Amino acid sequence: MTTFPKRIALLGSTGSIGRQTLDVVRKFPEQFQIVSIAARSNVELLAQQVQEFRPELVACYADTPESEEKARLLLPDALLGDQGLLAVATHVDADILVAATSGLVGLKPTLAAIGAGKAIALANKETLVMAGHLVTQAAQRVGVPIFPIDSEHSAIWQCLRGEENKNIHRLLITASGGPFRKTPLDELKDVTVSQALAHPTWHMGPKITIDSATLMNKGLEVIESRWLFQVPYESIDVVVHPESIVHSMVEMVDGSIKMQASLPSMHIPIMNALSYPDRLDVSGSHLIRELRWSEVASLHFEDLDLPRFPCFRLAVEAGKRGGTYPCALVGADEEAVDLFLHGHISYLAIAELIEAVLERHQSVDQPDVAATLDACASARRTVRELWKKYA
Amino acid sequence: MTTFPKRIALLGSTGSIGRQTLDVVRKFPEQFQIVSIAARSNVELLAQQVQEFRPELVACYADTPESEEKARLLLPDALLGDQGLLAVATHVDADILVAATSGLVGLKPTLAAIGAGKAIALANKETLVMAGHLVTQAAQRVGVPIFPIDSEHSAIWQCLRGEENKNIHRLLITASGGPFRKTPLDELKDVTVSQALAHPTWHMGPKITIDSATLMNKGLEVIESRWLFQVPYESIDVVVHPESIVHSMVEMVDGSIKMQASLPSMHIPIMNALSYPDRLDVSGSHLIRELRWSEVASLHFEDLDLPRFPCFRLAVEAGKRGGTYPCALVGADEEAVDLFLHGHISYLAIAELIEAVLERHQSVDQPDVAATLDACASARRTVRELWKKYA
Numbered sequence: 001m002t003t004f005p006k007r008i009a010l011l012g013s014t015g016s017i018g019r020q021t022l023d024v025v026r027k028f029p030e031q032f033q034i035v036s037i038a039a040r041s042n043v044e045l046l047a048q049q050v051q052e053f054r055p056e057l058v059a060c061y062a063d064t065p066e067s068e069e070k071a072r073l074l075l076p077d078a079l080l081g082d083q084g085l086l087a088v089a090t091h092v093d094a095d096i097l098v099a100a101t102s103g104l105v106g107l108k109p110t111l112a113a114i115g116a117g118k119a120i121a122l123a124n125k126e127t128l129v130m131a132g133h134l135v136t137q138a139a140q141r142v143g144v145p146i147f148p149i150d151s152e153h154s155a156i157w158q159c160l161r162g163e164e165n166k167n168i169h170r171l172l173i174t175a176s177g178g179p180f181r182k183t184p185l186d187e188l189k190d191v192t193v194s195q196a197l198a199h200p201t202w203h204m205g206p207k208i209t210i211d212s213a214t215l216m217n218k219g220l221e222v223i224e225s226r227w228l229f230q231v232p233y234e235s236i237d238v239v240v241h242p243e244s245i246v247h248s249m250v251e252m253v254d255g256s257i258k259m260q261a262s263l264p265s266m267h268i269p270i271m272n273a274l275s276y277p278d279r280l281d282v283s284g285s286h287l288i289r290e291l292r293w294s295e296v297a298s299l300h301f302e303d304l305d306l307p308r309f310p311c312f313r314l315a316v317e318a319g320k321r322g323g324t325y326p327c328a329l330v331g332a333d334e335e336a337v338d339l340f341l342h343g344h345i346s347y348l349a350i351a352e353l354i355e356a357v358l359e360r361h362q363s364v365d366q367p368d369v370a371a372t373l374d375a376c377a378s379a380r381r382t383v384r385e386l387w388k389k390y391a
Numbered sequence: 392m393t394t395f396p397k398r399i400a401l402l403g404s405t406g407s408i409g410r411q412t413l414d415v416v417r418k419f420p421e422q423f424q425i426v427s428i429a430a431r432s433n434v435e436l437l438a439q440q441v442q443e444f445r446p447e448l449v450a451c452y453a454d455t456p457e458s459e460e461k462a463r464l465l466l467p468d469a470l471l472g473d474q475g476l477l478a479v480a481t482h483v484d485a486d487i488l489v490a491a492t493s494g495l496v497g498l499k500p501t502l503a504a505i506g507a508g509k510a511i512a513l514a515n516k517e518t519l520v521m522a523g524h525l526v527t528q529a530a531q532r533v534g535v536p537i538f539p540i541d542s543e544h545s546a547i548w549q550c551l552r553g554e555e556n557k558n559i560h561r562l563l564i565t566a567s568g569g570p571f572r573k574t575p576l577d578e579l580k581d582v583t584v585s586q587a588l589a590h591p592t593w594h595m596g597p598k599i600t601i602d603s604a605t606l607m608n609k610g611l612e613v614i615e616s617r618w619l620f621q622v623p624y625e626s627i628d629v630v631v632h633p634e635s636i637v638h639s640m641v642e643m644v645d646g647s648i649k650m651q652a653s654l655p656s657m658h659i660p661i662m663n664a665l666s667y668p669d670r671l672d673v674s675g676s677h678l679i680r681e682l683r684w685s686e687v688a689s690l691h692f693e694d695l696d697l698p699r700f701p702c703f704r705l706a707v708e709a710g711k712r713g714g715t716y717p718c719a720l721v722g723a724d725e726e727a728v729d730l731f732l733h734g735h736i737s738y739l740a741i742a743e744l745i746e747a748v749l750e751r752h753q754s755v756d757q758p759d760v761a762a763t764l765d766a767c768a769s770a771r772r773t774v775r776e777l778w779k780k781y782a
Contacts, residue, residue: 158647162553167670172684239684246650253672254662255679256549259637259650271645279558281644288646293563293630293692301684 005033006274009091009118011109012100013049014042016204017123017149020266021098021274022049027287028280036091038084040101041067047074057091059084061105085109090116096274099124100149102205103334104376107131108369114138121273123149129220129319130327130372132227146228147273152221153228154269155247155260160229161277163252171225172249172257174241175304176201178213181240185308191347193340201244201264210337211311214350215304219315223326226319233320238312240302245291263291310351314358323363324375331379332357339387349390356390357382396424397665400482400509402500403491404440405433407595408514408540411657412489412665413440418678419671427482429475431492432458438465448482450475452496476500481507487665490515491540493596494725495767498522499760505529512664514540520611520710521718521763523618537619538664543612544619545660546638546651551620552668554643562616563640563648565632566695567592569604572633576699582738584731592635592655601728602702605741606695610706614717617710624711629703631693636682654682701742705749714754715766722770723748730778740781747781748773 008025012018018039025032038059039046050058058078062068071078079087082105089097089109097113098121099106106124111134114120120139122128128135139146148154152173160168179198180188196213197206204212211217222236239249249259262268267287271280282288306313311333318325336353339345345353357379364371399416403409409430416423429450430437441449449469453459462469470478480488480500488504489512490497497515502525505511511530513519519526530537539545543564551559570589571579587604588597595603602608613627630640640650653659658678662671673679697704702724709716727744730736736744748770755762 158649160553162551162668164669167672169674249652251682252670253674254659254666254670255653255656255673255681256659256663256670257652257682258549259652261640261648261650262646265646268645268647272647275645277553278555279643279645279647281558282646283560283644290646291642291648294694296692298692299690301687301689303685 004031005029006031007033007035007093007095008274009036009088009094009097009113010034010100011038011085011089011098011106012040012102012123013037014039014045015100015102017100017266017270018098021100021270022053023287024267024270024274024280025053027282027285031280032274035093036088038088043067043070043074050075056093057088059088061085082108086112089113090118094118096121098149098273099127102207104130104373107372110135111138111369114142114144117142117144119144120146121149121270122146125150125220125224126330128224128227130330130376131369132223132326133366134369134372136227136230147276148224148228149266149269149273150221151247151264151266151269153224153248154272156225156229156250158260158272159248159250159258163250163258165230167253168229168231168235168250169253170251171229171231171236172251173218173221173225173236173238174244174246174248175215175218175238176212176244177240177242178215180213180308181242181305188308189346189348193343196340196347200242206341207334207337210340210350211333214311215309216311216315216333219312219319220330222316223319233316238304240304241300243296243299245296245299261291263289265289311354314351314354318358321363323365324367324371325358325361325363327367327372327375328358328361328363328379329354331376332383335380335383336387339383345387345390349387353383353387353390356386395422396420397422398424398426398484398486399665400427400479400485400488400504401425401491402429402476402480402489402497403431403493403514404428405430405436406491406493408491408657408661409489412491412661413444414678415658415661415665415671416444418673418676422671423665426484427479429479434458434461434465441466447484448479450479452476473499477503480504481509485509487512489540489664490518493598495521495764498763502526502529502760505533505535508533508535510535511537512540512661513537516541516611516615517721519615519618521721521767522760523614523717524757525760525763527618527621538667539615539619540657540660540664541612542638542655542657542660544615544639545663547616547620547641549651549663550639550641550649554641554649556621558644559620559622559626559641560644561642562620562622562627563642564609564612564616564627564629565635565637565639566606566609566629567603567635568631568633569606571604571699572631572696579699580737580739584734587731587738591633597732598725598728601731601741602724605702606700607702607706607724610703610710611721613707614710624707629695631695632691634687634690636687636690652682654680656680702745705742705745709749712754714756715758715762716749716752716754718758718763718766719749719752719754719770720745722767723774726771726774727778730774736778736781740778744774744778744781747777
């Protein structure tokens with residue numbers, strides 16, 4: 001039995017998922033309450049959010065002296081640094097943690113929240129990719145659920161409502177295919193940063209937009225799916241679906257396929273994670289644009305053109321190898337994409353650099369948190385050592 | 392807790408659904424057993440089925456003296472007539488009745504089986520259209536489930552697994568649109584029987600194929616949905632989807648849409664009805680052809696062109712009016728389609744005749760079984776009185 005309001009600890013409140021989480025809380029004030037909140041460097045927005053939502057605890061993991069100073073000024077009661085993040089994630093009054101930070105910073109607070117018995121609404125990719133074994137083992141041990149906040153995993157999760165995992169034949173993750181789905185292969189070497197940032201269906205930050213162009217993002221989603229739904233890699237496939245209307249599918253053992261669809265919206269995955277097992281009624285509200293099938297008119301599906309997307313292959317290989325390979329993948333990709341965004345390497349060099357790092361990587365089996373972070377940091381260093389050869 | 396084998400009473404074993412039900416039983420002999428079986432006039436096939444599945448009770452509701460004689464010869468132990476049907480439907484050992492007769496004959500046995508506490512796997516359209524109030528009230532009173540066996544309702548039912556009915560925003564039934572989806576309106580008056588029998592995606596008997604061309608069939612499905620899922624007509628819509636891959640959808644109140652898909656197959660709805668809440672593993676078997684998305688390539692959706700399909704409008708109006716209007720609709724349609732199939736009236740006259748019958752119909756509120764059957768018979772008579780005006 002759920003009691004209301006459900007009390008939320010929110011990590012990453014000023015990012016896209018964080019702000020949209022607050023949209024939902026604003027729309028359903030009887031049902032949700034923010035008890036603790038943390039953001040990184042957008043201190044002004046954090047201060048506004050604190051004013052509006054009146055959490056009991058605020059943290060600012062400021063990453064520059066300037067934003068730290070601003071935090072002291074605007075939010076004198078806020079905790080600073082990693083300890084603040086941990087305190088927000090494990091706040092005694094919180095029922096559920098929305099983990100919406102980007103990058104590695106969310107891993108330790110998420111594990112701490114699981115240890116403290118909080119349900120987890122997980123928007124952070126790296127957490128499951130790098131430490132899926134730690135997160136899912138801890139969640140099983142404590143008996144807390146992990147609810148995905150992203151379109152593809154939320155789609156699969158919604159399709160699996162009322163179904164048993166043993167009856168899954170195959171998960172089918174949809175991929176828009178990004179801006180280079182049809183670009184002649186020999187033109188990929190000349191792709192510019194602004195071309196790569198022009199994603200056809202979703203508007204996101206630069207790092208994840210590049211990961212969507214290379215389909216690294218889709219490879220990471222395959223790894224996340226392996227952990228979230230506990231199915232082998234052989235039962236996870238990707239199908240290209242340029243309209244991004246069907247967010248993923250599940251094929252059951254009896255040949256029945258379940259699909260989840262909507263116009264692109266992160267509010268739907270967020271609402272599902274917050275309200276499960278119920279659903280929130282937003283019919284007629286501005287939060288969701290209704291999908292009109294006659295306007296959509298047609299949905300297309302095609303096989304993934306693997307040679308076009310080496311980052312996808314590298315991600316799935318790293319997932320299958322296990323150990324710290326996925327951590328090295330994450331570190332190498334972050335650094336390589338950063339080099340590309342700064343104009344230091346070409347688009348094709350992203351995959352070449354990552355592959356070179358993975359070839360050199362010394363994997364550790366069943367890594368603990370320290371070992372996952374080490375592997376990631378080590379891969380970043382390797383990229384910095386190697387990149388000029390690919391410039 | 393389900394015990395195995397699940398014991399099945401099968402009405403209509405020689406029709407398309409009946410034979411496919413036996414395919415499933417044949418494939419899973421540990422899980423299912425036929426305890427009683429009934430068919431109408433295909434006595435040879437019924438005798439073969441009896442030989443193979445060894446039911447405890449056999450009935451033949453032979454509709455001609457010839458087939459009755461044949462039944463006495465080939466199946467000397469078979470019960471004949473209506474009493475046989477009732478005995479098969481309520482067999483003491485049966486856990487579930489598969490009601491796969493066509494027409495009105497299934498109504499009384501289905502109600503009797505509900506009274507006897509059997510779960511109902513319902514393939515017969517007329518039962519819910521004519522007596523949805525009686526069937527669903529009885530099922531609720533006794534506490535037995537009604538599982539749909541047809542693509543659209545099974546799709547909706549599968550989408551609703553793990554969901555609460557209160558969270559339904561809208562049911563969206565897909566319609567292939569039939570062979571005349573794009574025919575110029577002024578050519579519809581010249582449609583021939585063989586054109587109307589050429590359904591683009593499903594192969595079925597002549598009556599239901601004509602009902603699919605006129606979309607009467609889709610209108611009847613709207614009425615069935617109202618009873619099966621207990622949602623108001625205002626929350627049931629139809630969308631045209633010519634490929635018949637997505638078998639229907641449910642829009643939830645939070646804007647999330649769930650869809651169920653497969654290549655056209657009646658085995659999937661049958662398996663779902665028989666195995667619920669589990670699913671049967673047929674991966675790699677010949678029973679189901681796997682859907683390859685790259686071969687499907689594209690799915691199309693468009694609004695229903697209402698002026699093109701007056702039978703659809705008449706059906707939904709009859710459903711909304713309630714009383715015995717749906718019974719009159721069923722009777723008028725059967726007779727009008729029969730006249731069309733015999734070349735006596737034009738394609739467009741089917742709807743005109745039905746509309747004329749409904750205008751003359753004297754509806755009875757909350758009809759009992761006798762009143763539903765009377766209304767249907769009376770509508771047939773009215774068609775026979777009126778049709779020459781439309782020839």
